[in-house]
Amino acid sequence: MPNPVLDAVEATAEEISAQGSANESRGKLSDAAAKLLRDTGAIRMLQPKTHGGLEAHPREFAETVMRIAGLDGSTGWVAGIVGVHPWEMAMADPKVQQEIWGEDNDTWIASPYAPMGQLRPVDGGYIFNGRWQFSSGTDHCDWIFLGGFLTDAEGEQLQPPQSVHVILPRADYEIVEDSWDVVGLCGTGSKDIVVADAFVPDYRVIPFSKVIDGQAPEEAGLENPTYHVPFSCVFPLGITSAVIGIAEGALAHHMAYQKSRVQITGTKVRDDPYVLSAISEAAAEIHAARSALLENACRNYDTVAAGRAVSFAERAVGRRTQVHAAWRAVSAVDEIVARSGGNAMRMDNPLQRFWRDAHMGLAHAIHVPGSVFHASALTELGIDPPPGPMRSMI
Structure with missing residues (x-):
């Protein structure tokens, strides 16, 4: 298309x-x-x-x-x-x-969604406080989504916890400079955010439960199936797509570098069947990761376009596919780098940056396999949905 x-x-x-x-x-x-x-x-x-x-x-x-x-x-x-x-x-x-x-449809919105804030009710809205890490691209954004938990009027967290997404303009939060000092994805500027006693009107708060269960797009009257794909499918998609793209970039820089490289043994890379075999296998793994993620996105879209909700079991399998795709692609990058030679790790060679970026991207919480794989296996054993926190972000 x-x-x-x-x-x-x-x-x-x-x-x-x-x-x-x-x-x-x-x-x-x-x-x-x-x-x-x-x-x-x-x-x-x-x-x-x-x-x-x-x-x-x-x-x-x-x-x-x-x-x-x-x-x-x-x-x-x-x-x-x-x-x-x-x-x-x-x-x-x-x-x-x-x-x-309203005035500029190119206005960018930052995040993170992690519920690190406390939202206390007052007349007409709430008072919001908290500190968050990892606000990617935040210097170029004028608004932000921040996660938090509702409290009572005294500031005690409600039980059971009620998670919300809070929308704030740039004037209501602080970007903490020098809070992003990392080994990879350095250019994302994923800095810390601080909110201190910001007033938030009611209409700028979205219950996370309505986003995760699909109620929010229905209440908003959205007709395009894109908006009815579950949050737990859409949010990871952008992150894992970036990781797989980084792996593709690493492969491209590796191949460009290897074209004329002569190994210390005097053998040209293009004449070394062992290196060529490993490179081809890594390239196939990256392509497979890409195909799996894209097929996953299409399957979720086709399901909601047909008027059917994506079940928990389907979401769990989809998350398993997404997480595995990221790990598969980054593992392939490691195989590439291991056959690139020491000069590939010089700071003037872009390959080392892509290698670091890939591993930093894999460290995102959305790529942690444990609970996702556990939940997926349980659903396939007929335990659907599984108990407790294994349902989180699925």
Whole structure:
């Protein structure tokens, strides 16, 4: 299917790639990189058409994120993270959508969703406090989604816990400078966020339960199947697409470097059947990871487009596929790097940056296999749904 955003990415591919080292040295996307990403329209792919968005198929979004990440890991990561936020904003109160996109439909929204804040009720809304880590691309965003828990009027957390997503304008939170000092994805600028006694009106709060169970898009009257794909399928999609794209970028840089490389034994790489076999196997693994993730996205979309909800068991298997795809791709990158020679690890060779970025991306909580694999196995044994926290993010 046609993908004009992907076409725009291809038209500026060399420019996006050229910003990689600048992003890393700045610890955030350079202004030039952010403008290039903004101009492609990638962040508006899942945005509602009522506010200038494309309401794209999740597969198109994933393919675009992969390509951007293959050019520069940090730019692709921001595309995958920030690009998902308009999807949820489509479910928010029209009043806050107008506040964000009314004057500029290219306004970006940051996160994280981790429930690290406390939301205390007051007249007309809430008072919000908390601190969060890992707000990717936040320097280029003017609004933010932040996760939190509701409390009573005295500030005691409600039981059972009630998780919410809170929407704040840039004036209501602080970005903590020098809070992003990491080994990989340095250019994402995933800094800490602090909120201190911010007033949040009622209409800027979304119960997470309504997002995770699909009630939010129904109440918002959204018709496009993209918005009825479960949150636990859409949110990981952007992140894992970036990781697989980074793996594809590592492979591309490896192949470019190996074309003329002569090993210490005097053998040219193109004449070494053992290295060539390993490279081919790694390339096949990365391609398989890509195919699995895209097929997963299509299956979820087709299910809701047919008018059927994605069951817990289907979501669990889908999450297993997504997590395994990330691990599969990064393992393949390790095989590539192990056969690249010591010079590939010099800081002027982009391959080492892609290698570091891949491992940093794999460390995201959405890629932890334990509970996801456990839950998936239990559902296939007829225990559906499984007990307790294994249901989290599935």
